[in-house]
Amino acid sequence: MAIKGDxxxxxxxxxxxxxxxxDNNYAKTIEDIIEEIFEKYGVKVDRRTIQxxxxxxxxCGYNVISEEYENSNxxxxxxxxxxxxxxxxxxxxxxxxxxxxxxxxxxxxKMAKHIINQFRDLYSNPLVESLKYINEIKxxxxxxxLNSQDMFVNIEAIHDAIRxxxxxKIWFMEYxxxxxxxxxxxxxxxxxxxxxxxxxxxxxxSNDIYFLIGYNDSAEKGQEIYxxxxxxxxxxxxxxxxxxxxxxxxxxxxxxxxxxxHPIMSYGDxxxxxxxxxxxxxxxxxxxxxxxxxVCGVNKGREYVKIxxxxxGWALKIWIGGHIEFIKNVKVRDKSxxxxxxxxxxxxxxxxxx
Numbered sequence: 001m002a003i004k005g006d007x008x009x010x011x012x013x014x015x016x017x018x019x020x021x022x023d024n025n026y027a028k029t030i031e032d033i034i035e036e037i038f039e040k041y042g043v044k045v046d047r048r049t050i051q052x053x054x055x056x057x058x059x060c061g062y063n064v065i066s067e068e069y070e071n072s073n074x075x076x077x078x079x080x081x082x083x084x085x086x087x088x089x090x091x092x093x094x095x096x097x098x099x100x101x102x103x104x105x106x107x108x109x110k111m112a113k114h115i116i117n118q119f120r121d122l123y124s125n126p127l128v129e130s131l132k133y134i135n136e137i138k139x140x141x142x143x144x145x146l147n148s149q150d151m152f153v154n155i156e157a158i159h160d161a162i163r164x165x166x167x168x169k170i171w172f173m174e175y176x177x178x179x180x181x182x183x184x185x186x187x188x189x190x191x192x193x194x195x196x197x198x199x200x201x202x203x204x205x206s207n208d209i210y211f212l213i214g215y216n217d218s219a220e221k222g223q224e225i226y227x228x229x230x231x232x233x234x235x236x237x238x239x240x241x242x243x244x245x246x247x248x249x250x251x252x253x254x255x256x257x258x259x260x261x262h263p264i265m266s267y268g269d270x271x272x273x274x275x276x277x278x279x280x281x282x283x284x285x286x287x288x289x290x291x292x293x294x295v296c297g298v299n300k301g302r303e304y305v306k307i308x309x310x311x312x313g314w315a316l317k318i319w320i321g322g323h324i325e326f327i328k329n330v331k332v333r334d335k336s337x338x339x340x341x342x343x344x345x346x347x348x349x350x351x352x353x354x
Contacts, residue, residue: 010045013037014053018064022080027067029078054079094119102137105208106231109134111152150234151210155203157236158212162200165242165250168214170196171234184234197239198226199246202255206265213258215249225258227265261310263288264318270310275320276328277307284326288319304328 017036022028028036030050037043057064063082098119101112112134161168172194174185184193198214205211210230217224242250261270277285279302285293289309297306311319313334320327 006041007043007045009041010037010043010049011053011056013041013043014050015057015062018057018062018079018081024080024082027065027078027080033079102134106151106210151231154230154233154236155210158200158203158230161236161238162202164238165247166238167197167199167240167242167246169237169239170198170228171236172196172228173232173234182232182234185232193234196226196228198228199242199250201250201253203230204255204259204265206259206262209265211265213255215246215253217246222269225253227262229265260290260292262312262315263290264312264315266312266314269312271313271316272308272310272333273316274306274308274329274331276304277323278326279303279305281326284323 014033014037017028017033017040021036030047033050034045034047037045054064054066064079065082066077066079098116101107101115104112107115116134158168160166172185173182175182186193196216197218198212198216200212200214202213203210204213212226212228212230212233214226214228215224216226219226276299279298282305285307289307289311294308295305296308298304316332320330
């Protein structure tokens, strides 16, 4: 006897049938599925609805395969879920993921092995033998600067807080200047470890370091956006929820603009800068500022292009200092920053700096 089903659960019913009753050797037509959903769950459904839910399952990552089925009257499609998990990722994609883990400076050997080991359940191919490769590349665990496992616990906690729109309290750590070990961050003339209360907005990688971008509603006006290294966080605690005002700020926050203005995660406001750079070395510009950098002019000899960017002053110093021999005619609107940089520019070669 069919149970009384809920039409809102059609996706779950379809997935259950495909998982339990189909495989590479046995597929079901849409008519089979319609009939079985009615018999099992008492829900009537049409072909177009089933086709729509099959499309949704594919978009969610389920390996739903369709094949032509021939009966005595006409050709039609039948469907099954393949157990060939390798089709989820190509070998090249797995290779890239594994190499990114191995060569990360902020994942220690133990954690790298743990993550890559998870692929053993999904992929029985030589790529997983990269575990041997780790021994040649990764330094010993005791030489690492952080506990990677704690960082992944923090990543999970922050991800959950962002999803649930919760405010968090962070206990902050710093590196010992001599030993390179993490220790509690305590400001001068204080005895308690430094903490921060933030509304978490995003987590992003930058220069092989994972950062939290959050909003501090108690900070000075214009300084509310905080960037914080996840490997400097000791522990996290949820202490409240997003207010309506914070929800609006979160919705309006332009993460793509923020990243373009912070090619290196740093504090400070973005500064407008303009300079000329050799066309033949434009890959340097793309690598640092991104492929969508504003190219707004070409000189008569087509040797140089004019670049306009908005980035933090600290990041601009790093860029100019590293590429000083190629840059021409730098212009910065921020007068105080221009004065600060003037001596640096002269010491590197005296290019025109306005």
